[in-house]
Amino acid sequence: MKLMWFHLMPYTRLPADFRQHHNSVWVDIDRSLFDPAFAHRLYNEFMDELEYAGAAGFDAICVNEHHANGYGLMPSPNLIASALARRTSDTAICVLGNSLALYNPPTRVAEEMAMIDCISGGRLIAGFPVGTPMDTCYAYGQNPSTLRARYLEAHDLIVEAWTRPETFAFNGRYNQLRYVNIWPHPLQKPHPPIWIPGGGSVETWQWCAARDYVYCYLSYFGYQAGRETMMGFWREMERLGKDRNPYRAGFLQFVGVAESREEAMRLYKEPAEYFYGRCLHVDSRYVNPPGYNSEATQRARVTSQVALASQRAQTFGGGASWEEILAKGFVIIGSPDEVAAQLKQVATDLNVGHLMLLLQFGNMSRDLAGYNTRIFAERVLPQLRALFDDRWEDRWWPTPLPKAARVAPQPFLDRAAAE
Amino acid sequence: MSAPAERTVLVNGERCRVWEKGSGAPIFYLAGLSGLPRWTPFLDRLAERHRVVAPSLPGFPGATGHDRLDNLLDWVAATLDLLEGVGFEGGDLIGASVGGTLAAEVAAMAPRLVRRLVLIAPFGLYDKGSPPIDLWGQKPGALPGVISAKPDAFAAFTAPPEGIAPAEWSILMNRANEAAARLLWPLGDTRLERRLHRIRCPTLILWGAADQVLAPSYAQRFAAGIAGKTRIVVLPGAGHLADLDAPDAAADAALNAPG
Numbered sequence: 031m032k033l034m035w036f037h038l039m040p041y042t043r044l045p046a047d048f049r050q051h052h053n054s055v056w057v058d059i060d061r062s063l064f065d066p067a068f069a070h071r072l073y074n075e076f077m078d079e080l081e082y083a084g085a086a087g088f089d090a091i092c093v094n095e096h097h098a099n100g101y102g103l104m105p106s107p108n109l110i111a112s113a114l115a116r117r118t119s120d121t122a123i124c125v126l127g128n129s130l131a132l133y134n135p136p137t138r139v140a141e142e143m144a145m146i147d148c149i150s151g152g153r154l155i156a157g158f159p160v161g162t163p164m165d166t167c168y169a170y171g172q173n174p175s176t177l178r179a180r181y182l183e184a185h186d187l188i189v190e191a192w193t194r195p196e197t198f199a200f201n202g203r204y205n206q207l208r209y210v211n212i213w214p215h216p217l218q219k220p221h222p223p224i225w226i227p228g229g230g231s232v233e234t235w236q237w238c239a240a241r242d243y244v245y246c247y248l249s250y251f252g253y254q255a256g257r258e259t260m261m262g263f264w265r266e267m268e269r270l271g272k273d274r275n276p277y278r279a280g281f282l283q284f285v286g287v288a289e290s291r292e293e294a295m296r297l298y299k300e301p302a303e304y305f306y307g308r309c310l311h312v313d314s315r316y317v318n319p320p321g322y323n324s325e326a327t328q329r330a331r332v333t334s335q336v337a338l339a340s341q342r343a344q345t346f347g348g349g350a351s352w353e354e355i356l357a358k359g360f361v362i363i364g365s366p367d368e369v370a371a372q373l374k375q376v377a378t379d380l381n382v383g384h385l386m387l388l389l390q391f392g393n394m395s396r397d398l399a400g401y402n403t404r405i406f407a408e409r410v411l412p413q414l415r416a417l418f419d420d421r422w423e424d425r426w427w428p429t430p431l432p433k434a435a436r437v438a439p440q441p442f443l444d445r446a447a448a449e
Numbered sequence: 450m451s452a453p454a455e456r457t458v459l460v461n462g463e464r465c466r467v468w469e470k471g472s473g474a475p476i477f478y479l480a481g482l483s484g485l486p487r488w489t490p491f492l493d494r495l496a497e498r499h500r501v502v503a504p505s506l507p508g509f510p511g512a513t514g515h516d517r518l519d520n521l522l523d524w525v526a527a528t529l530d531l532l533e534g535v536g537f538e539g540g541d542l543i544g545a546s547v548g549g550t551l552a553a554e555v556a557a558m559a560p561r562l563v564r565r566l567v568l569i570a571p572f573g574l575y576d577k578g579s580p581p582i583d584l585w586g587q588k589p590g591a592l593p594g595v596i597s598a599k600p601d602a603f604a605a606f607t608a609p610p611e612g613i614a615p616a617e618w619s620i621l622m623n624r625a626n627e628a629a630a631r632l633l634w635p636l637g638d639t640r641l642e643r644r645l646h647r648i649r650c651p652t653l654i655l656w657g658a659a660d661q662v663l664a665p666s667y668a669q670r671f672a673a674g675i676a677g678k679t680r681i682v683v684l685p686g687a688g689h690l691a692d693l694d695a696p697d698a699a700a701d702a703a704l705n706a707p708g
Contacts, residue, residue: 167634168586175631176519203519315586321627328620 031377031417032424034124035083035403036092036282036386039076039103039110042393043068044308049349054313055100056164069103075396076103080114082400083389084121086407090155092124092386094227094248096162097169101309108142115150116439122428123150126227126246126386127157131177132170135205136184137212140191144216151437152217152430157246158185159227164312167319175321180204192221223426225280225384230259231327235266238278244384244426246280250310252359253376256281260380276383277424283376284361284388287369287405294363297398299352302361304392306350361391366409373414383418384426453488458504458534460527466511467504467535471496477537478502479528481546481569481690482584482596484509484625486607491692494700495543504531506548508628510621515628521639524632525554529562538562543703545569545692546596546662547629550639553671556652557644565708566652568671569691569699570663572633573641579664581637585630592626598659598688606693637663645674652679653706655699657687680707 044055044063052060080091093110096102104110111125123146128139147154160166160181167174183202190200190210197211216222225244228234238245245263249256260281264274272278284305286298323331355361362372377385389406390399430436453468468488476499478492484505495501507527508515518524528551532542542563544552549571556563572581587595597603609618633639652675656668665683672679682702687694692703 171635173631173634174585175516175627175634179516315583315588318589319585320623320630325620325624328623329616 031276031382031414031419032089032384032427033411033414034090034092034122034280034384034386035080035088036094036126036388037076037080037390038094038096038101038388039072040101040305040309040392041069041103042072042304044100044304044393048308049311052311054316055309055311056096057098057168057313057316059098059100063100072103076390077110077113077117079390079396079399079403080110081117083403083407084114084118086403087411088121088407090122090124091118092126094126094157095129095159095165097165099164099169101305108146111146111154112142112149115146115153118150119436119438120153120433122153122155124155124225124386125157126155126225126248127159129161129166129170129181130158130184130188131172131180132161132166133184135207136187137191137207137210139184140188141212141214143222144192144212144214147216147218147222148214150430151435152222153428154216154218154222155225155428156222157225157227158188163319163322164316167322168316173321174319176204177322178324189221189224192216217431218429223428225426227280230262231324232262232266232330233324233326235263236270239267239270239272244278244280246282246384246386248280248282248386250282250284250305250360252361253281253283253380254359257380260382264381274381275422275425276377276381276418277422277426279380279382280384280386281376281380281382282386282388283373284391285369285373285402285406286361286363286389287366287402287410288363289365289405291364291368294365298361298363298394301392301394301398302355303352306355306360306392309392311349366405367413369406370410370413373410374417377414377417383422383424385414450488450490450493453492453501453503458531460507460512460530460534461514461517463507463514463517464512465505465507465514465531465534467502468511469500469502471498471500473499474541475500475502475536476541476543477504477532477535479504479506479542479544479548479552480509481548482625482629483607483622483690484511486510486622487610489606489693489696491696491700494696495703498704502535502537504535506531506551506628508631509625515624515631518631521554521632524551525558528555529559532562539564541565541567541706541708543567543569544571546689547572547632549573550632550641553641553648554639554644556650557641557647560647560649563650565706566648566650566677567655567703567706568652569655570657570660570667570689571671572637572663573639574667574670574674575636575638575642576664576667576670579666582662583635584637584662585626585634595661596689598657598686598694603690603693642674645671646676648675648677650677651707652677653702654679654681655691655702656681656683657689657691657694658683658685659687659694660689660691662689678707
C-alpha cells in the first residue's frame, strides 16, 4: 500500500479562548490573529517537515488548498508543491488539490500542474476537489448554484488542454477561449494521475468510476465515521462492475506514534485538542449555501445511512474532548506496533490502498512532528508497505522519468570554490 | 380564501405554474424570496378588484428551470418569456424582492411593455454604506426572522402543504433559495443602476420599515434613478417581504398606485 504524508499547515498560535471569543476559524477569521513574521517561520518549518517526510521514505507528500482558513495556510498549494519539487527527489507530490472552479481561466491549473510535473520529473498527483463551501462560495464568492457545473467544465477543459495535440478553441458554458495551447505540457502521459477528494455523494463515486479516477475521502473524523462512506463507495463500485482494487481509494487519518501508548497520550493530547477545539471552530453560517449540494444528494441524505454518516462527519463545530477523539478514532495513537496493527485493520476494513497520514496536526511543534514522522517511517511504515501488493496493482500512481534521467538541483559554486 | 385557478406555461421547455384569481383589469405579480408556496392575503385583496395573475419564476415553487439560467440576460429573457406566456402586454406589474428585481429589469429593458410598476423592496442596487444583508450566510433557522417581521406567519406560509412529504418540500424550498442565490449571489447587485433611467412608467416603491435585508434607504436610490414618476410608501411594522407582513397596507398602496 501507499503511505502518504499530508500537511494542512495549521496556524499554531490561535489563542486558548478562540472558541469562546472568536467567531470562526474560516471565512471571517480575525485578521489580527495573523502574524506574518511568525508565518515566515511556520511556512519554513512546515516545508522542512514535508521534505523530511519525503526523504524518510513516505511514498508521497501531500498539500491542499484552503482560503481564509486558520488551519490551512495554503491558498496556493501549487506554490508549496513547486518548492517541494526542487527539494525532494523520489517521493510523489500529491496536490489534493486545486478547486477548479476558482481559476479563471481554468487552464491556469493545467499550466501550473504541468510545470510541477516537469520540475519534479513526473512525480505529480493532480487532485481536483470541488472545494468546500467556505473556500469556494464564501471566501472566493463563487455562486453555489453554478459551482459544480463550472467545476465539471473546468475539468474537461484541463484534461483537453493536457491531452489534445493541437491548439484548439473551447466554447464552454462558462469558459470561452479561442486558443487553448498550454506550455509546458505535463511530463506524464496522457496526464498526471487524477484523484478526486469528495464527500459521500453517489454522483462523485459514479464519476470517478466512469473516468477511472481515485476517490479520496478526507474526513477529520477518522475511520469509524468514514467507514459507512467507504462501504457505500465499494458497494457502488461493485454495482458498476468495477473490481475491488484498493488503489481506487484514498483515506485520511490522524496518527500519533510514540514508544508506548502512555507516551503517545502525553505527547499528542494537546495538538489533538487544539485541532478539534480551535481549528474546527467554523461558523455554521458558512457550511450550507443553497445549491452547493445537488438535489439528488439532498434526497440521498434523507434516505441513506451512508449519507447520514458522512453528513455527521462533515458537520463542523469542533470541541471534541480528548476521550472522544480517542474513542471515536479521530486520532489513532500508540506504540509503533499498536499503530501498525490498527492502520492495517483500517486499510483492510475500508479497503483503502492510499492512506494519507496527518502526522503534524494542530499546534504540534516541528520537533514533535519530526519525531512522529521518523518513528512512523522507521517502525510503522515497514509493517504496512506490502499490504495489498500481492494482489493489486496501483494503476493510479505517478510514473516519473527513470531516476538516471532526472536531474537534481545543481547550485553554482562560488568563484573561490570553483577555482 | 378560495383557491386560485392554476395552469402552466413553458419557459425554455420547463413548466412554470401560473396562479390566477379575480376579475377586472389584469394585474401581474412576481413573488419574492421563497416564491409563492401558498396564495396570500395581499393577492386576495388585489383580486377583489383585479384579475391577479401570478406566474412562478424558474426555480420557485411550481416552476423548474433555474439551472438553465446562467446570467442576468438569461433571467430577463426567461421573465419576458414567462410574462408573454401569461399574456402580459402594456399592463400593471408588481414585483417583490427577487421578483421586484426582475420586474425592474424588464421595465428597463422593455419600457413599452410596462404601463405601471410596483416594486416591493427589490434587489439590484448596492449601497456601499448599507450593503444588503448576506441572506445565504445566516445561522441555520435564522432566515425567517431576517426576511420577515412576522417569522411565525412566514413559517406557516412556507410550511409543507398537505400531501407533500416534508423532506421533498424542504428540497423544493431549498430550490427557491438556490434560484434567488443563482440570480443574486453574492451581493444582490445586478448593476441595475446603469439601466434604472430606462424605467419610464409611473412607479410605486413600497418598503417595509423594518426591512433587515435591504434598508428602506434603498427606496430613495430607486426613486432617484427611475425616469418615470415615483412615489415611495414605507410600511410600518413590515420586514423585507412587506406584502406578506402587511397585506392590507401594501394592497391599499398598490391599488392606489400613481398612474
